[in-house]
Amino acid sequence: MAQKIVAGNWKMNLESDEAFQLIDELNTELEESDVRVIVFPPSLYVLPLSKMNKGSYEVGVQNFYTAESGAYTGEIAIDQIKSVGGSIGLIGHSERREYFNETNAFLKEKVDVAIEKDFDFIFCCGEPLEIRESGKQADFVKLQLEESLFHLNAKQMEDVIIAYEPIWAIGTGVTATAEQAEMMHKDIRSWVADKFGQETADKVTILYGGSCKPGNAEELFSCANIDGGLIGGASLKSTDFSAIIKAF
Numbered sequence: 199m200a201q202k203i204v205a206g207n208w209k210m211n212l213e214s215d216e217a218f219q220l221i222d223e224l225n226t227e228l229e230e231s232d233v234r235v236i237v238f239p240p241s242l243y244v245l246p247l248s249k250m251n252k253g254s255y256e257v258g259v260q261n262f263y264t265a266e267s268g269a270y271t272g273e274i275a276i277d278q279i280k281s282v283g284g285s286i287g288l289i290g291h292s293e294r295r296e297y298f299n300e301t302n303a304f305l306k307e308k309v310d311v312a313i314e315k316d317f318d319f320i321f322c323c324g325e326p327l328e329i330r331e332s333g334k335q336a337d338f339v340k341l342q343l344e345e346s347l348f349h350l351n352a353k354q355m356e357d358v359i360i361a362y363e364p365i366w367a368i369g370t371g372v373t374a375t376a377e378q379a380e381m382m383h384k385d386i387r388s389w390v391a392d393k394f395g396q397e398t399a400d401k402v403t404i405l406y407g408g409s410c411k412p413g414n415a416e417e418l419f420s421c422a423n424i425d426g427g428l429i430g431g432a433s434l435k436s437t438d439f440s441a442i443i444k445a446f
Contacts, residue, residue, distance in 0.1 A: 200403040203359065203426035204443045205236040205320065206433025207260065207288065217243050221250050223436035228254040233426070233446050236286060236320075237433070241274055248283025258286035258318075261294060264307045276315040286318035290346065292326075292365045302345035309346055313354055320428065321347055322407065323386075324363030331366075336385055343389060352394040356401045360386060361428040363407035368430070374408050376417045383423035412438050415445035 212220065217239055228235060235255040239247055248257045263273035279287065288294075289312065290305045305321075312319045323342040325335040339362070347358065362382050367374035383404050391399035406418055407428035418424050426446075432438040 200401060200425040201234050201359075202232060202446055203234045203236065203403055203405060204429065204439075204446075205238060205258070205361075205405065205427070206429045206439055207238045207291070208240065208434060209260070209293070209430065210240060211434055212239070212243075214243065214246075218246065218250065220434070220436055221247055224439065225250070225252045225254060227436055227440040228443065231443070231446070233443055235443060238288060241279075241284075244279065244284045245282040251283075256285050257283055258288065258320075259284050260288050260291070262287045262308070262312075264304075264311045276311065276317045280315075280317070286320065287312065288322060289319045290322040290342070292322060292324055292363050292368075302342060305346040306349065309350070313350065318357070318359070320359045320361050320405065322361045322363055322428070324365050324407070327366035329366075330364070335382065339382065339386070340389055343386070348393050352398045355390065355394050355398050359403045359405065361405040361407045362386060363428070367408045376414070376421055379406050379408065379418060380421035380423055383421065387423050410442060412441035412445070415442040419445050 236258050237255055238258045238260050241259050244257050244259060251257065259279050262276055262279060263270055266275055266277060289308045290300065294300045309321065323339050325338045329335050329338045364374045386404055387399050390402050403425045404423060405426045405428045406424050410418055410427040410429055411432045415427065427442060429439065429442060432442060
């Protein structure tokens, strides 16, 4: 059975005092539950937020590099992340793909080094507006998975977390319905089943990453193939983030 996960991607937001206040509030508001809670702050905050953790959440990173060490100015390695309390990373976020030209081939390298280092990751996939309007979203997303993720074996795939981001519904004023989200999540699980078997597919957690908020979280999480959310703006307010977690 897939894990229930709510993850907050803070992106390039919050100064240190704001970040620490948010975590203080989350430590107070989060209750014991079977939901796995992860925060992805700017990497500067991984160490202090790990030290502030009272066991209610995990701390991850929004990006990492494929090399163990070396002359890669501005990058961070998995072993460095682990040494300061980071336990999980994002791979393939739409903003990394778009702004930093991360290709499917490069993301495959990130997947491989994460597997080698026994480092958890959330693999992001999703289509832009022009692909959605052309009706080719299934082919587009399936190719992302095939070129970056589907070379793994079934045992490795069981522990993978996938996040579907409908890029066309993030900050565009266009809203994806729960039915549209569920349809893509169902397709993703079926592709995993076709490649690795239904037993593996049932264990893969698939998160929704398209403007999930307190007002729509319960409807989204009630869908059969949506196992949680990768939350953006709503993760920057403790009351909103907690409400989304409690929507389960």
